[in-house]
Amino acid sequence: AAMNALLGVVERTSANTMMGLQDELKEASQVMLEWNNQNTSRSTIPLASGCELFLKYITRTFLELPDFDQCRQEILERGKRFAGISLAARDRVATMSHEFVQEGQTVLTHGWSRVVAALLLKAAETKHFDVVILEGRPDAAGAKAAQFYAKAGIQTTLILDSAMGYIMETVDIVLVGAEGVVENGGIVNKMGTYALATCARSHDKPFYVAAESYKFARLYPLNQRDLPMKQTSLDFVDTAIWQATGGQVGKDNTVPGKVELSSNVKVDNPTCDYTPAKFITLLFTDLGVLTPSAVSDELIRLYQ
Amino acid sequence: GTQPKGSSSSGKPEPSEKRRSEETGISQKQVDDSKQFSLSYRDPSKYPDEFESVVLGGAEAAMKLHPAVLKLGYRYATGEVREENARCRAMMEAFVQVVEDFQPAKAGSDARNQFVQDVLKPSFTYWTEKCRPHSMSGMGNAFSFLKSAVATLDRDMELAEVKTVLKETIQAYVRERIDFADMAIAKNAAEKIVDGDVILTYGDSEAVRVLLQETIATTSKKFRVIVVDSRPLLEGKTLLKELRRANVECTYILLNALSFVMNQVTKVFLGAAALMSDGSVVSRVGTACVALAAKAKGVPVLVCGETYKISNRVYLESITSNEMGNPQDVLQGELGPNLRVINLLYDLTPSEFVSGIVTEMGILPATSVAVLLREMNPQDTDSAFAS
Numbered sequence: 001a002a003m004n005a006l007l008g009v010v011e012r013t014s015a016n017t018m019m020g021l022q023d024e025l026k027e028a029s030q031v032m033l034e035w036n037n038q039n040t041s042r043s044t045i046p047l048a049s050g051c052e053l054f055l056k057y058i059t060r061t062f063l064e065l066p067d068f069d070q071c072r073q074e075i076l077e078r079g080k081r082f083a084g085i086s087l088a089a090r091d092r093v094a095t096m097s098h099e100f101v102q103e104g105q106t107v108l109t110h111g112w113s114r115v116v117a118a119l120l121l122k123a124a125e126t127k128h129f130d131v132v133i134l135e136g137r138p139d140a141a142g143a144k145a146a147q148f149y150a151k152a153g154i155q156t157t158l159i160l161d162s163a164m165g166y167i168m169e170t171v172d173i174v175l176v177g178a179e180g181v182v183e184n185g186g187i188v189n190k191m192g193t194y195a196l197a198t199c200a201r202s203h204d205k206p207f208y209v210a211a212e213s214y215k216f217a218r219l220y221p222l223n224q225r226d227l228p229m230k231q232t233s234l235d236f237v238d239t240a241i242w243q244a245t246g247g248q249v250g251k252d253n254t255v256p257g258k259v260e261l262s263s264n265v266k267v268d269n270p271t272c273d274y275t276p277a278k279f280i281t282l283l284f285t286d287l288g289v290l291t292p293s294a295v296s297d298e299l300i301r302l303y304q
Numbered sequence: 305g306t307q308p309k310g311s312s313s314s315g316k317p318e319p320s321e322k323r324r325s326e327e328t329g330i331s332q333k334q335v336d337d338s339k340q341f342s343l344s345y346r347d348p349s350k351y352p353d354e355f356e357s358v359v360l361g362g363a364e365a366a367m368k369l370h371p372a373v374l375k376l377g378y379r380y381a382t383g384e385v386r387e388e389n390a391r392c393r394a395m396m397e398a399f400v401q402v403v404e405d406f407q408p409a410k411a412g413s414d415a416r417n418q419f420v421q422d423v424l425k426p427s428f429t430y431w432t433e434k435c436r437p438h439s440m441s442g443m444g445n446a447f448s449f450l451k452s453a454v455a456t457l458d459r460d461m462e463l464a465e466v467k468t469v470l471k472e473t474i475q476a477y478v479r480e481r482i483d484f485a486d487m488a489i490a491k492n493a494a495e496k497i498v499d500g501d502v503i504l505t506y507g508d509s510e511a512v513r514v515l516l517q518e519t520i521a522t523t524s525k526k527f528r529v530i531v532v533d534s535r536p537l538l539e540g541k542t543l544l545k546e547l548r549r550a551n552v553e554c555t556y557i558l559l560n561a562l563s564f565v566m567n568q569v570t571k572v573f574l575g576a577a578a579l580m581s582d583g584s585v586v587s588r589v590g591t592a593c594v595a596l597a598a599k600a601k602g603v604p605v606l607v608c609g610e611t612y613k614i615s616n617r618v619y620l621e622s623i624t625s626n627e628m629g630n631p632q633d634v635l636q637g638e639l640g641p642n643l644r645v646i647n648l649l650y651d652l653t654p655s656e657f658v659s660g661i662v663t664e665m666g667i668l669p670a671t672s673v674a675v676l677l678r679e680m681n682p683q684d685t686d687s688a689f690a691s
Contacts, residue, residue, distance in 0.1 A: 184660065184669040220667040222496060222571070222604035222659055277669070296672035300679060 002032055002047055006054050010075055017068060018059075025055055037230065044228075045180030045188055045272075049217035089212035089286035090115050094122040097284035100208060105172040106130045108164070108200075111190035112141040112148075113177025115210040119284065120175075121152055130155045132171060134192060137161055138234055138269070141190065161192050164199050174200045178211040181285075182219045183299055185277035185292025187211070188227060191270060197279035206281040213287045216299050221274045229270040236261070372401040373427040377435040383629065386537075388577045388613065389482050389510045392442045395431075396478050399450060402427065403470045408463070415463065416454050424451060441578035441586075441615035449477055477612075485610040486511050488664035490518035493573065493608060494525075496667075501527035501570045504598070506559075507588045508539040509575020511608035511662075513546055516573075520550045528553035530565050534590045536633035536647065559590050562597050572598045574653075576609035576661075581677055582618045583655030583670030585609070589648050592622075595657035604659040607670075611663050614677050622652040 009028045015021045029051040036044050058075055093115050101107055101123040109116055109131060120131065131149050135158060136142030142158065149156045159167055174196060178187040187193070187209050200207040221227045241257030250256050261267070277292035287298055376398045379385045385394050402423060408415040409422070428447055453473045457466055493515045497503065505512050519525060529552055533540030540556065547554050557565060572594065578586040585591070585607050598605045619625065631645035639645060655670035665676060 183667065218666075220496075220660055222606075223602075226496065293669065293671040296669050297675045300668075300672070300675055 002050055002054075005032060006051065007076065007080065010058075010072060013072075018071065021072070022055065022058070025051075025058070029055070044230075045217050045219070046215045049180060050214045052218065053214055053216075089214070090118045092286040093210050093212065093284050094118040096286075097208075097210065097289060098123040100282075100284070101127065101129055101173065101175075103127045104129060106132060106170060108132045108134075108167065108171040108174045108196075108205075109145070110134045110142065110176050110192055110196055111136055112145045113210065115212060115284075116175055116177045117145070117148060119210050120149065120154065124152065124154050128155075130157065132157045132159060132167055134159060134161045134164060134196070136190065136192070138232070164192075164196055168199050168203045168205065171203075171205060173206050173208060175208045175210060178209050178215055179272055180217040180219065181209070181211050181215050181283065181295055182217055182221055182274070183296055184220060185280065185283075185295040186221065187275050187280065187283075188217075188219070188221075188272050189275065191273050194224075194273040194275045194279075197275045201279050207279055208282050208284060209280055210284040213285050213298070216295065218299070224274055227270075227272070227274050229272060232269055232271055234267050234269045368422075369427055369430055370398070370402045370405060370423070372398040373430065377431050380431060380435040387508065387510060387539075388442050388575075389486075389610075392446050392612070393478055393482065395443055396446060396450075396474050398427075399424070400471050400474050403467050403474070406467070415466075416457055420451055420454050424454070441580075441617075442610075442613045445612050445614070446477065446481075450474065481610055481612040482510075485612070485664040486514040487518065489608050489610065489662050490515040492664075492666055493606060493662045494519040494523060496571065496606065497523075497525055497527055499526045501525075502530065502568050503527055504530040504532060504565070504569045504572045504594070504603075505543065506532045506540070506574055506591055506594045507534070507537075508541075508543040509587075509608065511610065512573045512575050513543055515608060515662075516547065516552070517550060520552060528555070530555040530557065530569065532557055532559055532562060532590075532594060534559040536629070537588075539588070559593060562594060566597050566601045566603065569598065569601070569603050572603055572605045574605065574607045576607050576613055577650055579607075579609045579614045579661060579673050580618050580652075581614070581616050581674040583658065583661075583673050584619065585653040585655075585658060585661075585670070586619065586650050587653060589651045592651045592653040592657070595653045599657045605657060606660050606662050606667070607653075607658050608662045611665065611676060611680065614673055614680075616674075616677055619652055622648070622650070626650050 006025055006028060009024055010021065013021050013024055015024055029048075032051070033044050033047060036047055098119050101120065104127075107120065107129060109120075110133070123129065131146075131154050133142040133146045133149070133156060136145070142161075146156045146158045176187075176189055176193055176196070178189045180188040182188060189209075197207050219227070235255075236259040237255055238257035238259065242255060245256045248256070277295075280292045283290045283292065283295060285298075290298065376385070376394055379394065380391070385391055406419055406423060408418055424447075450473075453470065457469065461469070489511050497519055503516070505516075516529065519527075529547055531540045531544050531547070531554060533544075533556065535558070544554060544556055555565065574585075574587060574591055574594065576585045576587050580586065585595075587607075595605050627649040629647040629649050631639075631647050634647045635643075635645045658670040660667045661670055661673060663676065668676065
């Protein structure tokens with residue numbers, strides 16, 4: 001969607017030079033990033049890297065066709081193909097990598113990822129397997145994903161996030177998506193992915209990541225604190241109490257079982273965490289199945 | 305005992321070797337053993353005639369080496385020029401003078417080939433065999449660059465123009481691959497420094513020094529630095545002086561106190577003498593200890609290295625191709641026949657201990673150094689799969 005917005009800018013631009021167009025595109029990217037920051041809890045990483053890649057793509061086109069009007073035409077044509085390629089990336093990932101899910105296996109996943117969904121649906125066309133999903137607090141992403149898989153006819157189990165250690169011995173492979181893939185081959189994904197990865201490692205279970213190549217970002221996190229991360233608010237509810245009321249909201253719209261915290265309790269709730277490369281077995285991308293160290297190779301080429 | 309490297313072909317010890325053995329009481333076996341290393345240390349003050357001939361004339365001068373080459377050789381041998389970038393700079397400076405004074409011996413013949421065969425190669429060989437082995441990689445790469453620069457010169461150029469172009473090329477190499485590279489490294493690494501950081505560094509690396517100075521000068525980030533140093537060179541004192549001048553809050557410790565401070569450290573910045581193609585790092589001896597201790601505490605280790613230091617080789621351990629310093633620096637006095645004193649100058653840090661390598665191209669995982677090498681030298685990629 002972001003690509004289409006940027007293409008729209010190219011179409012409607014009143015600039016006469018490449019510099020002018022690039023400025024307009026940069027401004028458009030900024031506006032989109034800020035909107036994303038303020039209005040959604042999703043990470044800005046895939047948006048930022050997608051925009052940057054698009055800009056690089058444009059610059060490269062300009063190097064080939066210095067005449068501005070010709071260049072603009074070429075960009076619009078290529079751009080339409082590029083946007084299509086990005087959407088088709090998901091299908092490529094599914095086609096190339098669905099064989100990693102084998103007959104009779106149990107797949108553990110976390111969060112809602114369209115790439116993972118595409119992959120699992122493709123695998124389900126020819127194989128029977130089970131899916132276990134972490135609940136995905138605080139946005140119940142896992143619960144929503146479970147609905148999707150169940151409707152598609154895949155045997156699905158939902159567990160608490162904290163039950164990942166408990167379930168790991170019954171799982172064969174772990175498969176997650178990514179908000180962003182960083183330069184050292186690690187990933188940034190929904191909070192809980194790092195814990196899941198360390199748990200998988202200690203049980204010797206393969207940890208796979210499915211991600212389109214436009215998510216490759218020019219970030220090099222050294223540790224968790226080294227990431228630009230958004231905090232979101234969090235409510236704490238003893239659901240047992242709430243369920244005992246039959247799921248009712250009390251008078252004055254109070255939620256039964258909700259823990260009211262005093263102001264000197266600090267709540268630390270970033271949306272994403274960083275999983276270092278050494279915990280990742282393979283990455284399933286539209287450029288192929290890569291080891292984490294190959295990501296840097298691709299990045300150097302993509303951003304050259 | 306096997307044939308010691310570098311000795312005369314008869315296998316008998318050279319007079320200088322025998323003398324060393326007699327004077328220091330080291331057995332001949334130990335002298336031969338020590339030749340496992342690329343070059344045993346040669347103390348100019350102990351063997352004055354050897355080095356006299358270096359400067360004043362004698363066998364080397366008879367080889368028609370330029371005085372600048374001989375003078376630099378002496379500086380290499382005494383360890384006056386030791387740091388990696390300094391060695392490369394000095395070498396290029398000497399070559400600039402050599403280019404200036406070069407006169408083709410035979411008119412009409414290929415002056416470029418003559419220059420490479422009769423001037424450049426003998427100079428480099430002289431340095432690496434008589435004075436000091438060439439630095440792990442940087443000097444070698446710079447020298448290869450110079451040779452190919454000479455080879456690709458326009459055939460029809462006048463000698464005077466050739467000289468001007470060559471000199472400019474040499475100076476541009478130093479400017480771009482060292483000076484500008486250090487500034488780019490500083491910029492890339494400075495992004496990783498945040499307020500409240502406790503940065504640990506080891507010894508005195510030019511890239512790290514520039515990085516810290518630039519961060520202090522161009523940003524208002526508040527951090528403190530722990531400088532780790534070690535005998536016998538105590539190079540960290542130079543860095544410490546620079547940091548004090550810039551009013552940075554510093555702590556200074558020797559290597560044996562490392563585990564005491566590592567709990568407080570948030571980031572480690574290290575320098576490199578060479579970046580091997582499997583991601584391991586050759587640096588001043590002691591660096592591997594620092595990286596290991598940091599890894600044990602989960603502290604990220606960033607190695608700062610200019611791309612000219614990237615080598616297409618892989619070292620499996622620290623002994624091969626290492627250099628030795630003066631053993632007297634480590635332990636003075638009569639050593640006796642049973643004591644061997646080893647003063648190594650470099651060690652090898654495996655890539656697992658390196659969180660990232662900061663180059664002028666950006667921060668890369670250690671395993672991607674080989675990719676950079678390939679990207680920088682596409683002409684060398686000899687692949688059966690090349691399309």
